[in-house]
Amino acid sequence: MGIGISSPSSDYEMEHYLGSGAYGAVVQSKKLTTNETVALKVIKNERYMEVAKKEVEILQYLKGLGSDKFNIVMLNDSFTHVGCYYMEFEKLDINLTDFLRKKPRRSLEQKEICPIVHQLATTLDFLQSVGIVHADLKPENIMIVDEGQKPVRVKIIDFGLALKNPEEHRGAVLQTLWYRCPEVLLGAAFSGAIDVWSLGCIVVEMFTGSALFPGENENEMLRENVSDENGGESERDSFVELVADMLKLDSAKRISPSEILLHPFVAKSHLADNSIHEKSSSSAGSKTKIDQNDNAESGNRSPDAIPAKRRKDCEDVEMTCAQTSPSMSPSQK
Structure with a gap:
């Protein structure tokens, strides 16, 4: 230029x-x-x-x-x-949407997702501790710091919709549609838990390669009458359980960022020697220390192209989300 x-x-x-x-x-x-x-x-x-x-x-x-x-x-x-x-x-490297598009199945393995979730939960824990709601968490607003670095380091961008005092913003149109939580859809009171909902949608998208709720409008997203029942929780692995906890319809029951950091999926042993994990862990206790395309594409994959165990995990995730959430979409309308 x-x-x-x-x-x-x-x-x-x-x-x-x-x-x-x-x-x-x-x-x-x-x-x-x-x-x-x-x-x-x-x-x-x-x-x-x-x-x-x-x-x-x-x-x-x-x-x-x-x-x-x-x-x-x-x-x-x-x-x-x-x-x-x-x-x-x-200057950061690439956003999460473009990063996923480069993957063979536009998705990541659980071991790749885990440190990303840890970092994002650390960010949300910090934001919650200082009274800020991001209000537009989506893959386009999550940047990969250096695409070649392993494990992946991420940063959250675009605080254009971020706000303090959420109680004063009831009824505001927030969050990109595919990542918009039930309480915002309904114009109800909300809190920083809306960012956890968005994170849950993103976690599923990273794992399956497809947006969780690709609805066209708010009516589509509210059309289904869904249940908040647990349905066989004892048989789910920790990953599916974590997704279910992020996507609780009742925001008061939704897992908090600090609880995500303690969840078995995030705290599991394969991260013990992970430098990103260690760095994030040292800063994760923020509560005690301190009292950037709306038309995202998501590739659909043939189930036959996915190993049986991984396909079963995907089905478990999708079944859990269908039980706990309404349909949604990435474009703010």
Whole structure:
């Protein structure tokens, strides 16, 4: 692109387009004063500038509380240039949707999912402890820090819908449709538990390769009268049990982020020597320390292409979710 822009502290050269969010485009840029590669979020429409400034305010608030230790994207700067508002972020590698698309079956094994869930639960635990609801957790807003690194490290981005004091926002349209929880669909009171619901949907999507609730509208998502019965819990493995706990219709019964971190699936032994796990574990007790395409595609897979044990796990997950949740979709309407 080669377009130059300036802030009070640096000049930038725009290199190439990375993607777009709800109200701005993101461009990879070179920060000329330091020669760093950064991501610039560009907001041209005045209508969205106040939203962007609220996002900056929340990210600065979180940064002051040590958000860099809790898998949240780092905001470096914000400024206005020639009528546009810019937000400078650290450059991350690829979002979770695109990462999954590169996989043979657009899915991950449980051992790959486990550290991702641990990191995301650590983030949600931190957010809950400081009174922030992300309100738009979806695969496009989960970034892989370095695609080549094993195990995968992730960070949450796009705090454009994030809010404090959820009790004041009852009835607001939040969350991308495929990841929108029952209480938001119904306009009921909500809490940080809405982010746990979204995480549950994402966990299933990572495992099966398909969106859990690909509905077209809210009516579709509320059409089925579902049951909140447990149905053979003793026979489920810890993974299926965790998904069921994330997707409880009653938000008061939904598992909390701190409980996710203690769940057998997340805390299981194969992570004992995992450096990501150790780093996250050291920062997971946030409660005691502190009193970026809405049209995501998801590939459907032939059951015959999946090993029998894994196919059975997928069926267990899907059966559990059908028992505990209504149908949903990724596009905010």
